[in-house]
Amino acid sequence: GVSRQPGGGLTLQVRETARKMADEARRSEREQRMAYWGYKFEALATTPRENGRANGETRKRTTDEPSEDRFRVPSPCDPDSYRHLYPPNQFELLQSLHGEEAERQRAINPTGTTSHAPAAEVVDANEEFCAIMRLKLAGLVLIMAAECDCQENARGGERQYVELKTSKLLREQRDRASFEKHKLLKFWLQSFLAGVPKIVVGFRDDAGVVHQLQAIETLAIPRMVRAQGHWDPSVCLNFGREVLTWLLQQVATRGEDERLVLRYEPSQELLLLMTEG
Numbered sequence: 001g002v003s004r005q006p007g008g009g010l011t012l013q014v015r016e017t018a019r020k021m022a023d024e025a026r027r028s029e030r031e032q033r034m035a036y037w038g039y040k041f042e043a044l045a046t047t048p049r050e051n052g053r054a055n056g057e058t059r060k061r062t063t064d065e066p067s068e069d070r071f072r073v074p075s076p077c078d079p080d081s082y083r084h085l086y087p088p089n090q091f092e093l094l095q096s097l098h099g100e101e102a103e104r105q106r107a108i109n110p111t112g113t114t115s116h117a118p119a120a121e122v123v124d125a126n127e128e129f130c131a132i133m134r135l136k137l138a139g140l141v142l143i144m145a146a147e148c149d150c151q152e153n154a155r156g157g158e159r160q161y162v163e164l165k166t167s168k169l170l171r172e173q174r175d176r177a178s179f180e181k182h183k184l185l186k187f188w189l190q191s192f193l194a195g196v197p198k199i200v201v202g203f204r205d206d207a208g209v210v211h212q213l214q215a216i217e218t219l220a221i222p223r224m225v226r227a228q229g230h231w232d233p234s235v236c237l238n239f240g241r242e243v244l245t246w247l248l249q250q251v252a253t254r255g256e257d258e259r260l261v262l263r264y265e266p267s268q269e270l271l272l273l274m275t276e277g
Contacts, residue, residue, distance in 0.1 A: 001261055002261065002273070010251060033208070037204065038166050041166045042149055045150070045164050046164075128148060129148040129161065132145050137240060138237075140241060148161040148163065149161075160198065162198050163190070163199045164202075166204055168204065168206075180225045184224065184230075185230070185236070187201075192218055197217065197219070198217060199216045200214070201216060250273050261274050
């Protein structure tokens with residue numbers, strides 16, 4: 001949605017479109033599970049362990065190195081995959097249930113809470129930090145709100161935001177090329193504009209098991225793709241400036257009370273500014 005503010009400024013707000021909701025409603029069972037994997041990775045990466053080290057704590061490593069932690073994403077078709085989420089006594093109690101009742105309990109009570117034991121602390125992947133920042137883009141002043149997954153203690157005792165992502169294992173050169181061309185572009189743009197200095201990526205297999213972790217410095221991403229020529233950060237930022245400049249010019253010609261919507265049509269590679277209603 002696009003609305004005009006006093007002084008000539010604009011407010012842009014992302015909206016859930018009917019097309020997006022329809023696409024989500026048509027997702028297959030596997031597509032729904034893959035969407036869940038990202039949430040579960042966030043929960044596992046930020047849940048404290050008994051030894052005081054977070055599940056998702058990483059050191060900087062290449063994607064070819066094995067990670068110290070190997071996560072197993074819970075799956076209804078693999079009952080044993082829930083084992084690491086429960087204390088031993090609660091998991092044994094869960095296993096004692098039969099057939100459909102066991103499946104129902106796993107679905108409605110994933111924390112393993114019973115009347116005989118207190119509830120374990122659970123990370124809500126929908127809870128995030130919200131950062132509000134002021135930045136300039138070639139003369140345009142932007143006030144932006146960004147949601148950040150988590151934070152960690154940095155050098156000097158300061159805390160810094162960390163973005164958590166998952167991606168398919170890079171088994172072949174074409175996998176790496178696709179990751180650098182598409183995923184790294186999205187990762188960089190999101191974190192660069194929000195001022196998030198580090199991204200932790202969990203590389204998973206087709207079953208949702210994370211085998212490798214890599215911590216990537218946001219400012220280092222353009223150097224990682226420069227030799228391949230997949231994309232240029234200057235081109236991306238200049239395109240954003242041109243779009244915002246065009247949008248300001250277009251809105252200035254519309255009525256003050258006119259409700260506008262900016263929509264991207266990927267099949268036609270077009271940006272459309274339309275009157276709502």
